[in-house]
Amino acid sequence: MGLTELRTRAEALVPTEDDFTSRLRSPAVAARVGVWLGTCFGICFITGLISHEAYVTHPFIAFPTRPVDLYRVTQGLHVFSGTAAIPLLLVKLWAVFPKLLAKPPKTLPHLLVEALERSSIAVLVAASIFQLASGLFNAAQWYPWHFHFRATHYAMAWIAIGSLVVHIAVKLPIIRDVLGADIESGVHDRPSMAGRPPISRRNLVRGALTASGIAVLTQAGSTVPFLRKVSVFSPRSGNGVGGLPVNRTARGAGVIPTALSPDYRLTLSYGSTQKTFSRTDLEQLRQRTHDLPIACVEGWSKSGTWTGVRLRDLLDLVGAPRGKDVKVTSLQTRGAFGVTMLPSQFADDPLTLLALGLNGETLPLDHGYPARLIAPDRPGVLQTKWITKLEVVA
Amino acid sequence: MTAIRGFLIALGVGIALWGLHVLLGLGRDNLIATLTWLVGGVFLHDGVLAPATIVVFFAITRVVRGPLPLPVIIGGLVLGTVTLLASPTILRLGRIKDNSSLVDRNYTVGWLVFAGLTLLIVTAATLLGHRRSKGGARGASTGRR
Numbered sequence: 001m002g003l004t005e006l007r008t009r010a011e012a013l014v015p016t017e018d019d020f021t022s023r024l025r026s027p028a029v030a031a032r033v034g035v036w037l038g039t040c041f042g043i044c045f046i047t048g049l050i051s052h053e054a055y056v057t058h059p060f061i062a063f064p065t066r067p068v069d070l071y072r073v074t075q076g077l078h079v080f081s082g083t084a085a086i087p088l089l090l091v092k093l094w095a096v097f098p099k100l101l102a103k104p105p106k107t108l109p110h111l112l113v114e115a116l117e118r119s120s121i122a123v124l125v126a127a128s129i130f131q132l133a134s135g136l137f138n139a140a141q142w143y144p145w146h147f148h149f150r151a152t153h154y155a156m157a158w159i160a161i162g163s164l165v166v167h168i169a170v171k172l173p174i175i176r177d178v179l180g181a182d183i184e185s186g187v188h189d190r191p192s193m194a195g196r197p198p199i200s201r202r203n204l205v206r207g208a209l210t211a212s213g214i215a216v217l218t219q220a221g222s223t224v225p226f227l228r229k230v231s232v233f234s235p236r237s238g239n240g241v242g243g244l245p246v247n248r249t250a251r252g253a254g255v256i257p258t259a260l261s262p263d264y265r266l267t268l269s270y271g272s273t274q275k276t277f278s279r280t281d282l283e284q285l286r287q288r289t290h291d292l293p294i295a296c297v298e299g300w301s302k303s304g305t306w307t308g309v310r311l312r313d314l315l316d317l318v319g320a321p322r323g324k325d326v327k328v329t330s331l332q333t334r335g336a337f338g339v340t341m342l343p344s345q346f347a348d349d350p351l352t353l354l355a356l357g358l359n360g361e362t363l364p365l366d367h368g369y370p371a372r373l374i375a376p377d378r379p380g381v382l383q384t385k386w387i388t389k390l391e392v393v394a
Numbered sequence: 395m396t397a398i399r400g401f402l403i404a405l406g407v408g409i410a411l412w413g414l415h416v417l418l419g420l421g422r423d424n425l426i427a428t429l430t431w432l433v434g435g436v437f438l439h440d441g442v443l444a445p446a447t448i449v450v451f452f453a454i455t456r457v458v459r460g461p462l463p464l465p466v467i468i469g470g471l472v473l474g475t476v477t478l479l480a481s482p483t484i485l486r487l488g489r490i491k492d493n494s495s496l497v498d499r500n501y502t503v504g505w506l507v508f509a510g511l512t513l514l515i516v517t518a519a520t521l522l523g524h525r526r527s528k529g530g531a532r533g534a535s536t537g538r539r
Contacts, residue, residue: 087475090443097444122436123410129435130428136479141488141496146427151420156428158413165406169399198461199468207468211475218476218508232504233480235488240495251492 020098021195024204027188028178030095031171032205033088035179036212038164040085044131045161047078051297052154054379057325057341065349068376072295075379076223079299080216082135087211089128091204098190120166127160139219139298140235141247150297222300236300242364244294244304247380250365253332255386264370266354270320270392279370282356285309290351296380306374307357311390312348320392322348328373329389337381341393346375354387463523469516473509480505 053059054071064070105111134145134153143149168175174188181187183201199207221231221238228238236245250256258264266277288310295301315326326342346352352375356363363369368385375383417425454462482488484501 083479086479087471090475090478091471093439093444094447097440100440125439126432126436129439130432133435134431137482137488140482141490142482144487145431147424147431148420152417152424152428155413155417155420158416159410160413162406162408162410162413165409166403167406169402169406172395172399172402196461199464203464203468207471210468211472214472215476215479218480232499232508233476233483233501234499235483235497236495237498239498245495245498246493247496249490249492252490 017098017102018192037088040081043081047074072301084212091208124163254334255331270318273318306355308353308355311352325393327391331386465519
């Protein structure tokens with residue numbers, strides 16, 4: 001067998017764009033699903049930036065303390081739109097799959113243009129799959145990777161959105177044509193699309209949107225109270241010790257001996273002024289009760305009724321003026337966020353508590369006993385548990 | 395139109411380059427781990443999931459004579475995509491021994507209920523569709539696709 005014949009035979013084994021005859025795998029379907037997918041990506045990007053701002057001590061715009069549920073809503077939306085995007089992305093990639101097998105043009109200038117376009121699509125597809133898969137795994141609290149999730153997810157978000165903008169610009173004439181025509185019309189169809197599909201294009205798009213909506217419903221109970229029973233695949237039912245779920249347990253944080261020790265003391269300092277408190281000392285101070293949510297980056301949240309000392313009252317005891325950030329140190333010996341910075345607007349907020357109780361009971365060990373921070377509109381991981389030191393930054 | 399497209403391409407490249415700058419700032423090890431996942435994700439989709447979908451659909455059309463009814467295809471799409479995205483939770487991959495509040499549902503029962511409900515709706519919609527098309531066939535040959 002000659003080399004040419006071998007090559008011809010090998011080429012015959014690999015399908016080409018024209019081997020796909022279904023009228024469903026069309027620009028008309030891809031553009032319409034793409035509009036919904038792009039909307040989901042847009043919501044994900046904006047709410048993701050909001051979450052990033054919430055984690056930074058001194059962001060571009062100071063993160064607000066009201067409404068108290070703002071982060072709960074934006075992060076819920078972030079995870080919902082990411083979840084909704086997965087069926088849409090799968091259908092979109094299915095619709096354009098033949099393009100992957102299109103034969104490259106033969107002239108050099110066309111080949112170069114095609115190579116550039118394909119490179120931008122490769123970046124978009126890779127970034128999209130990466131963002132949705134890593135976000136999905138994070139929501140399920142499964143971390144099978146060696147990259148820093150939050151920082152990498154943030155960096156890749158810019159790459160995904162940037163390559164999406166390039167993709168829209170490149171495809172704009174086709175998008176305009178197919179969206180301007182009836183979905184079942186043959187505008188920009190390949191000549192090989194001769195097969196009669198089992199369903200119409202319109203119904204395929206409706207099916208993708210249905211799958212997308214149902215996917216959200218099956219997960220949203222992690223944060224939407226009335227969906228808790230319906231959402232059979234939500235990673236959290238909303239239950240847990242003290243009526244609230246937990247991300248990091250006392251055992252996981254390695255705090256059990258120190259948190260339960262009778263020698264536990266909270267140290268509060270501002271400049272040279274320093275005071276120490278036992279848990280009993282804290283209980284003697286004026287107690288206040290507020291309803292505030294724990295809202296985590298994974299998209300789950302639940303409200304609790306917290307009782308404790310208003311943080312601002314404590315800061316007054318060491319003469320700390322308003323407008324100062326507070327460095328918060330936990331007893332935890334394992335895991336990230338053992339030391340966090342509480343921006344001044346949260347430290348001064350009348351709702352921010354050094355919580356000693358939850359839902360009418362003593363604060364459970366897994367929720368931060370002997371004392372934890374609970375502030376309005378903060379990501380859960382920054383609501384530091386097992387607090388041992390509060391330092392007002394001078 | 396050309397000017398708008400040119401502006402959007404420049405804007406998109408700028409945004410993506412900013413992301414690349416942030417990514418490179420996270421260090422070499424982080425970059426290698428990220429690239430592995432970027433390439434792995436595309437391979438799993440283009441090399442495994444997409445061909446598998448073609449094979450499965452081809453096998454179904456060999457077994458089932460005639461076009462598949464609309465509810466069956468939509469039901470398959472819903473069940474397939476929702477199961478795929480729920481799989482890390484269903485398999486409880488993120489479970490931690492001492493944290494009972496995490497992945498704390500009976501996901502096997504949840505999936506069976508979900509699949510059963512989908513099957514029920516698909517069956518009812520298919521039967522209804524058949525009855526309608528039979529009724530319609532007396533007047534005109536219309537079928538819902």
